[in-house]
Amino acid sequence: MIARLRLARQPQVTFPPGNAEKKWMNRRLSALIFAFLFSALATSSGSAEPKCPSLRRWLIAATKNLKNQHLDGIPIKLVKEGDLKPAQMRKMFEPISKLNRTGTHLEKPEFLEIVASRFSDDPEFTPFVNRLRVPYRFKDPSGQTKSPKSTQVMIAHEYGHAVFYATLKKRHPTFYKKMSELHAKLREIEQVTSGIEARQREIEKLLGEVEASATPSKEKMNELATEHAKLRSSLIQASEKEKITHAEYGPYKQLLAPYGEFFADTVVVQAYRDPSIIRRVLDFPGTKNDPSKIALRSRDFSVRHVLDSWDYEEPHVLLGPSRHEVWNRYLSQPELANRPEPLSRVFDAIVSELKARDITAPPLSPAELNRRLMKALENEFERPL
Numbered sequence: 258m259i260a261r262l263r264l265a266r267q268p269q270v271t272f273p274p275g276n277a278e279k280k281w282m283n284r285r286l287s288a289l290i291f292a293f294l295f296s297a298l299a300t301s302s303g304s305a306e307p308k309c310p311s312l313r314r315w316l317i318a319a320t321k322n323l324k325n326q327h328l329d330g331i332p333i334k335l336v337k338e339g340d341l342k343p344a345q346m347r348k349m350f351e352p353i354s355k356l357n358r359t360g361t362h363l364e365k366p367e368f369l370e371i372v373a374s375r376f377s378d379d380p381e382f383t384p385f386v387n388r389l390r391v392p393y394r395f396k397d398p399s400g401q402t403k404s405p406k407s408t409q410v411m412i413a414h415e416y417g418h419a420v421f422y423a424t425l426k427k428r429h430p431t432f433y434k435k436m437s438e439l440h441a442k443l444r445e446i447e448q449v450t451s452g453i454e455a456r457q458r459e460i461e462k463l464l465g466e467v468e469a470s471a472t473p474s475k476e477k478m479n480e481l482a483t484e485h486a487k488l489r490s491s492l493i494q495a496s497e498k499e500k501i502t503h504a505e506y507g508p509y510k511q512l513l514a515p516y517g518e519f520f521a522d523t524v525v526v527q528a529y530r531d532p533s534i535i536r537r538v539l540d541f542p543g544t545k546n547d548p549s550k551i552a553l554r555s556r557d558f559s560v561r562h563v564l565d566s567w568d569y570e571e572p573h574v575l576l577g578p579s580r581h582e583v584w585n586r587y588l589s590q591p592e593l594a595n596r597p598e599p600l601s602r603v604f605d606a607i608v609s610e611l612k613a614r615d616i617t618a619p620p621l622s623p624a625e626l627n628r629r630l631m632k633a634l635e636n637e638f639e640r641p642l
């Protein structure tokens with residue numbers, strides 16, 4: 258995530274339910290009704306194609322915002338939330354096309370699900386399911402709405418995460434496989450849990466109805482109460498399983514996160530050939546001692562930091578000194594400007610670090626992590642192009 262760059266977590270901006278949001282909620286409601294009617298129709302007729310012409314027309318209208326398309330050869334499932342116009346959507350994805358045109362020797366994501374929303378202030382990429390959630394406009398920590406150009410930079414950063422995972426799959430398959438299996442397990446537990454919770458709510462409602470009836474059936478109430486109790490123990494089991502899986506997944510995520518943020522920022526800086534672009538785009542009014550400002554400074558590749566005393570652990574900030582090193586020593590060199598190799602070498606330096614570090618080893622200090630990455634970068638860039 259690019260917006261979660263603050264050292265201290267800021268309260269999330271919420272939108273008052275204005276007309277546009279109400280419209281969005283109506284659409285979500287329509288989508289739900291549509292899904293229900295569609296599945297009922299498909300089941301009753303044995304076909305996924307509605308026979309009724311008016312329902313068919315309505316179905317086409319309801320799915321107008323959901324299209325399957327391609328973007329530079331990447332299959333895209335585009336989910337629009339809100340009322341974005343096609344021209345605004347195209348503009349949002351320009352940097353992705355630009356990045357792909359540069360030729361980076363890196364892997365493209367196998368597919369992307371892009372959820373484009375007018376209302377979210379927090380863009381994010383969800384690995385393994387390849388979901389890229391991007392707002393058309395987002396707000397900075399001071400509540401100011403940013404320009405669409407800023408959104409483009411944020412999309413480029415999130416797309417950098419997508420490239421990071423796609424390339425990790427090829428260059429460090431064992432790490433990727435383990436992490437993706439654990440992630441899938443967590444998703445599965447989440448689905449089971451929400452299924453149980455939904456059934457519990459249903460039972461509670463039924464119990465209320467039986468109780469309120471003129472002749473409440475004791476037998477029915479006992480039956481429902483027994484099912485509810487059984488579900489409660491299944492829920493406890495699922496929560497235990499979730500805790501264990503989280504404990505296993507956590508160290509992988511923790512190890513990878515600073516490298517992922519470092520790489521996603523490097524992709525943006527290389528694509529725009531501008532070491533300060535992230536800081537400039539995300540800057541906001543406030544005092545220079547604001548923790549968020551310190552975080553932003555660490556993402557400015559033109560700023561040199563004192564390595565020995567570097568002790569910021571937040572993933573966006575941790576590799577601040579390495580950001581300066583990678584720009585100052587390598588990416589800014591004119592002979593490397595238009596070559597596809599630099600980003601690939603940066604990635605290989607990260608992989609060599611991931612391979613050298615044991616997942617269960619005691620954590621290293623932020624200064625040491627930077628020192629090690631700088632050395633790995635030096636090894637990679639020493640090789641002739």
Ligand SMILES: [Zn+2]
Nearest residue numbers: 258259518521
């Ligand atoms: Zn990020």
